[in-house]
Amino acid sequence: MYYFIVNLQARNGQCQRVWRTIEDELKALLVPYKVFFTEYSGHAIELSTSIIHEANGDSIIIVVVGGDGTLHEVVNGAVHHSNISIGFIPGGSGNDFSRGFQIPKNPKDALALILEGRFPIDVDTGKICTGKVQSYFINNMGVGFDATICEEVNHSKLKAKLNRLSLGSLVYAIVLIKLLFTYKSSDMRVNIDGLEQSFENVWFITIANQIYFGGGMRISPEASVTDGLLDLTVVQNLSRWKLLFVFITVFWGGHTHFREVKTYTGKSISIYADEKVLVHADGEVIGKAPVKVQVCENSLRVLAG
DSSP states (O other), X not given: OEEEEEOTTTTTTTHHHHHHHHHHHHHHTTOOEEEEEOOSTTHHHHHHHHHHHHHTTOOEEEEEEEOHHHHHHHHHHHTTOTTEEEEEEEOSSOOHHHHHTTOOSSHHHHHHHHHTOOOOEEEEEEEEEETTEEEEESSEEEEEXXXXXXXXXXXXXXXXXXXXXXXXXXXXXHHHHHHTTTOOOEEEEEEETTEEEEEEEEEEEEEESSSXXXXXXXXXXXXXXXXXXXXXXXXXXXOHHHHHHHHHHHTTTGGGXXXXXXXXXXXXXXXXXXXXXXXXXXXXXEEESOXXXXXXXXXXXXXXX
């Protein structure tokens, strides 16, 4: 039995076509399944938690049909449950998870990957604590400018328009340019595995579990979901125009060669900011700094490409 959690509103409703394709294929192949549709923010967490409770320890596969936001919620419901394997069929705008885990864009091909019966892999996740809120991420989290971009993107009418033209992944870059001239950098302190460092005029700090963020940017080219480490990128002391140039180079990982970009790895990371800057997890804003992050090794089972 396969359990599908579907966000029909992903990519401005275009995920409905993705689900119809998947549903037709499941029926043609006589695959037994149950489907649940999300109705509001946070619903996928509730659905995955309910499915897991119903499984009562049996091994099952939960397949997410939607974007990285829907996947983020299911991850938070399924993390640390070794009997649960997560499959993914991309139906959102950014789909960084499918890039990092080599999952095909084509819905039928992604479904075939899930149905072929390969063994799932155990991957790391990151646990975030900000204020009284605790959550997990599978792709990346960030503090500062990139979290502000995520906040704007998630409430942007432009995103819906670009999704209709199948250009949804461009919205991140467009919002970036818009905020480039208004965002103010902050001084931050970072503690990595007990070693504390201070950084001035920080634009953003990203902690990555896998390579991609922001709709295909290679923020951490060396990141791995199975190495037991999180990859930290600090961007500081940049003029606005140079920051724009650095962002352009992120698409091929060239940003790591700039002296204003520092990279580290660690298992336990704390970030403190002079200002109450925003924090995001997998593109979803979850609070404000300070924030504590810890790697959770082999805490999630995924059907990857």
